[in-house]
Amino acid sequence: MTKDRVFDVVVVGAGVVGAGIVRELSKYDLKVALVDKQPDVGDGTSKGNSAIMHTGFDAKPGTLESQMVREGSVLFRTEVAPALNIPFEETGAMLVARTDDEFAQIPKILEKARENKITDVRQLTSDEMYGLEPHLAQGVKGGVLIPKESITCPFTPPLAYVTQAVVNGAKLFLNTEVTGVRFVDGVHDIATTNGQITTRYVINSSGLFSDRVEGFMGFDNYKINPRKGEFIVYDKFARRLVKHILLQVPTPHTKGILISPTIFGNVLLGPTADDHDDVNDTSTSREGLMRIQKQGSGLLPGLIGNEDITTTYAGNRSATQFAEYQVFFRGEKNWVTVGGIRSTGLSASLALARHVVEGMRGLGLALSQKREFKNIRMPEVSEFRARPYQCPDTIRGNQRYGHIVCFCEKVSEQEIRDALGGVIPAANLSAVKRRTRAAMGRCQGFNCMPVVMRMIAEARGMSVKQMYESGVQNGI
Numbered sequence: 001m002t003k004d005r006v007f008d009v010v011v012v013g014a015g016v017v018g019a020g021i022v023r024e025l026s027k028y029d030l031k032v033a034l035v036d037k038q039p040d041v042g043d044g045t046s047k048g049n050s051a052i053m054h055t056g057f058d059a060k061p062g063t064l065e066s067q068m069v070r071e072g073s074v075l076f077r078t079e080v081a082p083a084l085n086i087p088f089e090e091t092g093a094m095l096v097a098r099t100d101d102e103f104a105q106i107p108k109i110l111e112k113a114r115e116n117k118i119t120d121v122r123q124l125t126s127d128e129m130y131g132l133e134p135h136l137a138q139g140v141k142g143g144v145l146i147p148k149e150s151i152t153c154p155f156t157p158p159l160a161y162v163t164q165a166v167v168n169g170a171k172l173f174l175n176t177e178v179t180g181v182r183f184v185d186g187v188h189d190i191a192t193t194n195g196q197i198t199t200r201y202v203i204n205s206s207g208l209f210s211d212r213v214e215g216f217m218g219f220d221n222y223k224i225n226p227r228k229g230e231f232i233v234y235d236k237f238a239r240r241l242v243k244h245i246l247l248q249v250p251t252p253h254t255k256g257i258l259i260s261p262t263i264f265g266n267v268l269l270g271p272t273a274d275d276h277d278d279v280n281d282t283s284t285s286r287e288g289l290m291r292i293q294k295q296g297s298g299l300l301p302g303l304i305g306n307e308d309i310t311t312t313y314a315g316n317r318s319a320t321q322f323a324e325y326q327v328f329f330r331g332e333k334n335w336v337t338v339g340g341i342r343s344t345g346l347s348a349s350l351a352l353a354r355h356v357v358e359g360m361r362g363l364g365l366a367l368s369q370k371r372e373f374k375n376i377r378m379p380e381v382s383e384f385r386a387r388p389y390q391c392p393d394t395i396r397g398n399q400r401y402g403h404i405v406c407f408c409e410k411v412s413e414q415e416i417r418d419a420l421g422g423v424i425p426a427a428n429l430s431a432v433k434r435r436t437r438a439a440m441g442r443c444q445g446f447n448c449m450p451v452v453m454r455m456i457a458e459a460r461g462m463s464v465k466q467m468y469e470s471g472v473q474n475g476i
Helices: 016-025 064-084 100-104 106-115 126-132 156-167 207-215 236-241 286-297 342-361 392-397 413-420 429-436 449-459 464-470
Strands: 006-012 032-035 093-097 122-125 142-146 150-152 171-173 178-184 187-192 197-204 227-234 245-248 258-261 267-270 309-317 326-330 335-339 404-406
Touching: 006 016, 006 187, 016 032, 016 156, 016 335, 016 342, 032 156, 032 197, 064 150, 064 156, 064 342, 093 106, 093 126, 100 106, 106 122, 106 142, 122 126, 126 142, 156 171, 156 342, 197 207, 197 342, 207 335, 227 286, 236 267, 267 286, 326 342, 335 342, 404 413, 404 449, 413 429, 413 449, 429 449, 449 464
Parallel strands: 006 032, 006 197, 032 171, 093 245, 197 335
Antiparallel strands: 093 142, 122 142, 178 187, 187 197, 227 267, 227 309, 245 258, 258 267, 326 335
16 A cells, blocks of 8 residues: 555545535545545535525524534634635525515514524515515515625535635545445555555544445444435526525425525525435436425515526435434544434535544544645636626736636636646536536526536547547436
């Protein structure tokens, strides 16, 4: 076994939770690796979320989830996102009570928020609701304002966290599926599709596959029951209809759907919440999309049927038979489990990372902080900040920033080249999309796809035909 495959800690799973953990570990004098079966970071559950940074106002009080979401969202908004240039906007959220029964739930909702230490929430009258959101459906009784609920990019956080970790010495293994684990004399030998990796400690944060990875060690504390969420993305012209994240009053069975502006200037509607058996099934359905449109018409009728749809997508959440996070520290096996995070992983990830790393101290992991923790800055992708094509000085320095390839999303040639040659290079079309927004606009790549594909092929040293035939195009 060569030294470059021997580590102190291996994190399995490069979703937003695993990304946060490896970033936190990279602050210390440790040999750390991150392993994922996918060809890119954040290429599973994390790419199919609602991109909302929750405050935790509605979490079950006293739970680990409540604490992690509350602390994680504060860390994100006040420290990490500004430092790494991850876009976010504190739009605030409004819980919309449309019936007398829903309105009667507001005191309990406010009390739960205060139990969760979210003290800036307040009740709104019907007039105040329409003053803030004039396009709401008629008959709204009142609601609740949660000022710190925020929107962000669904793709940039995990990529930013892992990029910073790699810059600070962490090793990234993509296209590397864990196929077995053997634990002998305090050391794990991890069998993968990319060869063996050896480590003293393992952190299993592999999301939808975490129960399978647990099984390699004989653990069976929970079972992943995938819960699919289908979404509709509306055109940018719909952005004028909504300023806040609009939430339904939850029932005992569901939190309902949401309508939210996005950091890219669109409007998002969804999700469904349907349990099923196939962790790889991220298809959308006519029935599911019609269901969320019907629910959405009760919040914002001007959106449904009147505004153009740009695209639809679905993501699977890592639900289990338990309502709570499944986080375990197993000192006798040098093994940490971070499972069952469901839909709050984006909000909780940074706090979970600190919680996990501090817990590993109790397992005997020596934590000596590095003298320097290098910072990185992510490229600008927000619709509401200056993009490269809007910056004359940037274009004067490199004219390729002024050569637009994707006209729907205003993505330049150089932005795509930067993505293809970054610290974590984009390996396929999907990865380029997540880093730049190219081919994600109104035409969904109809016009820019040939140019983008040619650039990807060039970066990989092959023709477009060769890339297509080898399957590297990932979804074409």
